[in-house]
Amino acid sequence: MSLDVRPTLVDVPVHVHRRRAVVLLGLGLFQLWLWGTRIVNLLEGASSFSTAFVTVHLVLYVTAIGAGVVLAGLGVAMWRETRQGAR
Numbered sequence: 001m002s003l004d005v006r007p008t009l010v011d012v013p014v015h016v017h018r019r020r021a022v023v024l025l026g027l028g029l030f031q032l033w034l035w036g037t038r039i040v041n042l043l044e045g046a047s048s049f050s051t052a053f054v055t056v057h058l059v060l061y062v063t064a065i066g067a068g069v070v071l072a073g074l075g076v077a078m079w080r081e082t083r084q085g086a087r
Helices: 014-044 051-083
Strands: none
8 A cells, every 4th residue: 555645746638727717717707797796786775674684795795706706816827827838
């Protein structure tokens, strides 16, 4: 039994790597659009909700937007990696 715990490098073709980058970028941009429109809708109808409700939902929406920014950032980094010919 081998106890070698070094990571093995998997050679991923550039077109697959680029496709994954596009998927990440798409998901990130979709997150930004989706939760951005939800924030606008929430603020338009804020008068019919309590302050606590609006605050909690704004925190949740901003957190989801943060996840979208992370996804988009990973997509951009992966796209740049394919452009530089790293793989």
